[in-house]
Amino acid sequence: MSVIQIMPEFLCNRIAAGEVVQRPASVVKELIENSLDAGATEIIIQINDGGRELIRVIDNGTGMDQDDLLLAFEQHATSKLFHVDDLAEVKTLGFRGEALASIASVSRIEAKTCNNSRAEGFRLFMNGGKVDCLEGVAMKQGTSITVRNLFFNTPARKKFLKSTNAEYRHCVEIVRRFAISRPSVRFHFTADEREVYRLPPEDLSSRLRRIFSPRVMENCIAIHQEEPPLTLVGFMGARDLVRRKSGEQYFYVNGRLVTDRLMNSAVYSAYGASLDKGEFPFFVLFLTLPLKEVDVNVHPAKTEVKFKNEWIIYQFIRQSCEQALKHWLVETDRKETSLTSNFQEAEFQSLKTPALPRLEGEQLTFSDTSKNSEPQAGSKTSFEQPSMLSLDDRIRRFEKSISDEMFYSDEPHSITIERNFWQAHGKYIFTQISSGIVIIDQRAAHTRILYDRALKSLQQISASASQQLLFPISLELSPDDYSLLLEIIPSLEKLGFSMREFGKYTILLEAIPADLHWLEEGKVVMQILDDYKASRRLHNPISEKVANSYAERAAIRRGEIMTPAEMQRLTDELFQTDNPYMSPSGKPIIIQLTLNELKRRFEER
Amino acid sequence: MKFTVSKNDLYQSLQKVSKVTPVRSTLPILSCILMTTKKDSLCLRSTDLEITMETYCNADIIEEGSIAVPGRIILDIAAELPETDLTFFIKDETIEIKTPLGGEYKIAGRSSSEFSAAPLIDDSTTILFSAEKFQRIVDKTIFSVSHNEMRGALNGVLFQFSKNQLRGVATDGHKLVQLTYENFKNNTLERDIIIPVKFLNVSVSNLQKTGDVRFKVGKNHVMLETEESIIYTRIIEERFPDYESVIPIKNPNKVLVDIDDFLSSVKRISIFANKNTHQIALTFSENKVILSAEDIETASTAKEELPIIYEGEPMTIGYNAEYLKDVFRHLDGDKAKIYLNTPLSAGLFYPEEQKEEEHLLILLMPIRL
Incomplete structure (x- = not known):
């Protein structure tokens, strides 16, 4: 007798059950999927003892006839997939045809179904995968599956179940996932006769409000981004909803909840550096894309999918989320600003009489140098600050920009800055706005300005102005750095660097961007190269990466003392950038303290 | 320690030396001015560790000693007082100033031992040349000095002393100035030295406009002597770029x-x-x-x-x-x-x-x- 034999079917099913049915929650999942695939608009879920004793899912879907009912519990019996081509375009949640058979093999099942309005249904009892009895029954259209004594015949599996509470929580989580994905379906979920969810058909935001809490929705940012054939809709939490653990990230691909680390990281990266390591933002996102662009058949529990063009989708998600966040920042800012009663009035008055800079009298001098260098800037001894504009130039420019903002600009993000600047610790610029005060991180602000400027020059055809060097600098590179540098030389040249080959693995730097006269020429190139190297794993375009490294390296350092006029200019330029609130790497640039908040803090006991 | 000094003399000297005192420093002692009694005078010294300046003012020394005085306060009080004789009593580290009009001012000083010693210039060579030439080299070149503190050699002016020539060069890598004096009589010193900008600024403002300046050049330091003061600095010991080849x-x-x-x-x-x-x-x-x-x-x-x-x-x-x-x-x-x-x-x-x-x-x- 040969050693190898074909396994009996019941054994096959039990083994398969090990994959598909790991715990009561898996049963709940499979049953709800079936209900939804059957077009149910109402689903009732009941569990007892964390699902060990009983799991019942009742729906008002299409139902089955007698033959189908029997077939449904056969391995690989499905109504959802008939042809190999169908696999490439799976529309339904289930398709493998193994769920019911697997569940049936490890439990006692009672299945009732009716596919007509005459209430002529059937009832099937099964025990450990074997049919006990099939009989007619009167019931409404739909299907009801009751799973009792799960794992009664696989003691090993049963032993590994966690406590009732833990299993209960898993079930809740499963129901929650489906409830989020189908807000138009009525869900009713009870556990040990206690109601957990009673969710009427509604839209996504009220569904989320019901499932989570009103507070969560208040801090959520709506996303709706279409870039045919891709669509991304949903909500992402503002920074208040950042959690220390993962678990509140819901990412649906064509209605199917999946866990995809890459796409999660796309969302995380949109938050940029405002997320620390080990922090996870809340989000509920629905990605819709052509069915053939995604393969769902990679995991038995179907929690993973494979995208054909994952980087395109990564970019799409990241950018959509970034935009939504940015938009939200601007909006909340406006809202907060308009909260103060005198704001509109102040705005209105400033429209009529553009305020002149009251620089001399009003500034708070904070450091000795600012006091010293101011009169100097005018007389221009040119020793202390060689490359700076005269004060008059700056005031003129600032006035112009202010009047620009007030009269011509319909940009959403123009806070009217009143000209009172002072600098703390050589790091932060404080200034007053009508609704309170803002604190600007000077380095982050400058990084944003340089980044935007760099991106702009990178898009231009001609290179930026570049200051030729009297003493060209030779850079000796390792072979891999050398090849990497060759990769970014075209971008660097557009920024205003100029270099040429000078022997093996040596580059001669002959010119630097004309607006960067304070930099250490050779070092900055090497630093940009290092940053670029470190960012190689990121998948944004070269220009973004180069612009980012460049901005990071060329920005003024923390600790650099600035004159009030310089601070004005920086603030002024900052508000002309695309996103004055967040640095390219995602760090916040501006913190606002509203008068209300200050007041509240002072009045707190 | 006790001495009497004219307010005007003291104030003038304080103004001179305080130019060297760093605006911000993590070392509190650097914001002090060291006062040391000499035979018939008071020696004031300030330093930022790179540059040291000493100046003398006439004083009536009653009891010898040495003390580090907070620079800002002493300068401010001297500025506000009318011309009068000030008598300083120093006991332990407390400084008490009395005026004939009955004013009494007390401040805490620091021990003179905290103050770094003046640099020793050994093996030095002395060179004399006209104050006007020195002044002109500084005036013409200093705008070209690099302000990036990381640039080493470019943070100073290169003085090239050779047999028949004196040349000052400064560059920041974008611009370069070169001022050359021919027929320069010099038999003592043939050397290139890079002198830090701050030293040049302080020196020029202390210099008399005519006559000669006396440079004493040692291995690591250079010292400039005028009638009332001595200014020392560390030389920038880096290689100045080969500027001639880029002209x-x-x-x-x-x-x-x-x-x-x-x-x-x-x-x-x-x-x-x-x-x-x-x-x-x-x-x-x-x-x-x-x-x-x-x-x-x-x-x-x-x-x-x-x-x-x-x-x-x-x-x-x-x-x-x-x-x-x-x-x-x-x-x-x-x-x-x-x-x-x-x-x-x-x-x-x-x-x-x-x-x-x-x-x-x-x-x-x-x-x-």
Whole structure:
């Protein structure tokens, strides 16, 4: 007798059950999927003892006839997939045809179904995968599956179940996932006769409000981004909803909840550096894309999918989320600003009489140098600050920009800055706005300005102005750095660097961007190269990466003392950038303290 | 320790030495001025660890001693007092100042032992040369010194002492100034030294305008002696770049311009230049130059034409207007000569007429437009 034999079917099913049915929650999942695939608009879920004793899912879907009912519990019996081509375009949640058979093999099942309005249904009892009895029954259209004594015949599996509470929580989580994905379906979920969810058909935001809490929705940012054939809709939490653990990230691909680390990281990266390591933002996102662009058949529990063009989708998600966040920042800012009663009035008055800079009298001098260098800037001894504009130039420019903002600009993000600047610790610029005060991180602000400027020059055809060097600098590179540098030389040249080959693995730097006269020429190139190297794993375009490294390296350092006029200019330029609130790497640039908040803090006991 | 000093004498001396005192320092002792009694005078010393300055004022020494006094407070009180005799009593580390009018002021000082000793200059060579030449080298070159503290050699002015020549050179890598004195009588010192900018500034403001300055050059330090004070500094011990090799020799395009006209034109045009790059363009052709600027960010443009004398091929070259202004502010006389080669090579700027025994050259690197 040969050693190898074909396994009996019941054994096959039990083994398969090990994959598909790991715990009561898996049963709940499979049953709800079936209900939804059957077009149910109402689903009732009941569990007892964390699902060990009983799991019942009742729906008002299409139902089955007698033959189908029997077939449904056969391995690989499905109504959802008939042809190999169908696999490439799976529309339904289930398709493998193994769920019911697997569940049936490890439990006692009672299945009732009716596919007509005459209430002529059937009832099937099964025990450990074997049919006990099939009989007619009167019931409404739909299907009801009751799973009792799960794992009664696989003691090993049963032993590994966690406590009732833990299993209960898993079930809740499963129901929650489906409830989020189908807000138009009525869900009713009870556990040990206690109601957990009673969710009427509604839209996504009220569904989320019901499932989570009103507070969560208040801090959520709506996303709706279409870039045919891709669509991304949903909500992402503002920074208040950042959690220390993962678990509140819901990412649906064509209605199917999946866990995809890459796409999660796309969302995380949109938050940029405002997320620390080990922090996870809340989000509920629905990605819709052509069915053939995604393969769902990679995991038995179907929690993973494979995208054909994952980087395109990564970019799409990241950018959509970034935009939504940015938009939200601007909006909340406006809202907060308009909260103060005198704001509109102040705005209105400033429209009529553009305020002149009251620089001399009003500034708070904070450091000795600012006091010293101011009169100097005018007389221009040119020793202390060689490359700076005269004060008059700056005031003129600032006035112009202010009047620009007030009269011509319909940009959403123009806070009217009143000209009172002072600098703390050589790091932060404080200034007053009508609704309170803002604190600007000077380095982050400058990084944003340089980044935007760099991106702009990178898009231009001609290179930026570049200051030729009297003493060209030779850079000796390792072979891999050398090849990497060759990769970014075209971008660097557009920024205003100029270099040429000078022997093996040596580059001669002959010119630097004309607006960067304070930099250490050779070092900055090497630093940009290092940053670029470190960012190689990121998948944004070269220009973004180069612009980012460049901005990071060329920005003024923390600790650099600035004159009030310089601070004005920086603030002024900052508000002309695309996103004055967040640095390219995602760090916040501006913190606002509203008068209300200050007041509240002072009045707190 | 006890002494009496005239307020005016003390105040003048304090003003001098406090120029060296660092504005911000993590070492509190550096914000102090060291007072040490000498035979008939009081020695005041301040330091920022790089530069040390000593000056003397007449005083009536009653009891010898030495104490470090907080610089700011002593300077402020001296400024507010009328001319009178001040008597200092120092006990332990407390300084008490009394005036004949009955004023009493007390402050806590620090032990003189905290104060770093004045640098020892051994194996030194002394060289004497005219204060005027020293002053002029500083005036002409200092604007070209690099302000980036990381640049080492470029943070000072190179003084080249040779047998018949004295030359000062400064560069920040974008512009370079070279001022040479021929027929320089010097038998003692043949050496290149890089002197930090702060020392030069402090020295020049302390210098008498005529007569000679006495330089004492040691291995790591240089010391300048004037009638009332001594200033020491550490020499920048780095290699100055080989500047002579970057001065272009072949410059076929020659310009002669009026310095005042050109400078005012640059000033006007630069108002319309990009505020970050300050770039302006000079287009030379036969007998005229067109100065122009454009700033896309503010949508501004400007253009002016000036008559010049020009020999060479028509060409356009870009410069940082701020640099160009600096260059022209440092050229003496009515007219300047500019020698050019290509739009990417250094431009050479000279006064049309050099002063006697003197040769001034300013080099400016262009901006690629």
